[in-house]
Amino acid sequence: MPTDPMRTDKKARKPLPPGATLGVLGGGQLGRMFSQAASKMGYRVCVLDPAADSPAAEVSALHIKAGFDDPVALAELAEVCDAVTTEFENVPADSLRFLQNSIPVSPMPEAVEIAQNRNREKTFFKEHNLPVNRCAAITEASQIAAAFESMSGKAVIKTARFGYDGKGQQVCTSAAEVESAFAEFGGVECILEDFVPFDCEVSVVLARDIHGNVETFPVVENQHINSILDLCIVPARVPAAVLEKAQVIAASLAEALDYVGVLAIEMFVCGESISLNEIAPRPHNSGHYTMDACNYSQFDQQVRTLVGLPVARVDLHQPAVMLNVLGDLILANGFDWSNVQSVSNAHVHIYGKSEARVARKMAHINLLGDNVASLMAKAKSLKQL
């Protein structure tokens, strides 16, 4: 078998035909929606995930039940599949490197490694002149006082790795508070970020194909509750100049990474200026609106870039508001899906998780309509259901 087909024969590579098998590392809801998009295009999907029942395996042809670093399972995946992607950003980069020796892998391990560590991520942004707020790596308690002193008086300490939904981070207003949070996190590598007094948060999801063509989806405005994404608004309610700047920054980041696949970029907006928060080397919760509001979804683009097809040009059919449905809601008294499913133009996507838990993402709802103001009103009344 040729070595590194993704890199050496990029231009010569012919798209994989329908009937080919695509691997996905991770069995969560992102893997499930990837699998659904792939099957629509005639591909079979093989999921690698240690859980016996997972949202992705439930809708896929094959499931290898093993850990992401299991050498036997990885060899089997390489044998069974014609190309592999990931839905889970903490997959070991060495597993991707191993797979890359025999089949195309996107995104590439180098980009995944950057996204896995907040310090690497911020260093990469700075090296490529991408806008980023003040921050400092913290590997020892002795670095904290000077780092805090260089900031505005309010800062966020975050573990460099494995954070999600605001876990492993704390807002602090003194160096002493940062020190105790650092100790509480077990003294693991952290980053200290100056607190950004943002007007709003936005994200850009994009796809870049093996030929280097980039297609960005419309900019999304993101609202969080308890650090978990609650609601997404498209188009984002920011000045046109900010929309354009966000897409330009996102595309140049993808170029700088020589990225192939779907990439999500989270940003803070202050007036007309933007600073980068973090990236995810995969489809993103804030891109779920694309499933109903666009001609192609972020998962369609993930399949296309993986099989070697050109990225599709994207159009937004209609403004959209996406609502996340957490386990809390499903556990609440009297919760009934049919209430939501009876609302017109509310597209419900249920992930098939066996158990609802507090703060667990169970489903999302895409509301489509003529304008964002009426969609926000509809979202509010839907929440009251």
Ligand SMILES: Nc1ncnc2c1ncn2[C@@H]1O[C@H](COP(=O)(O)OP(=O)(O)OP(=O)(O)O)[C@@H](O)[C@H]1O
């Ligand atoms: N430097 C900062 N200044 C102000 N607010 C911040 C800062 N960093 C993070 N936040 C807030 O905390 C939220 C979560 O932070 P971040 O995106 O870094 O963490 P995460 O755990 O990876 O979250 P997710 O999994 O939702 O992307 C951000 O969306 C933002 O609302």
Ligand SMILES: [Mg+2]
């Ligand atoms: Mg985030």
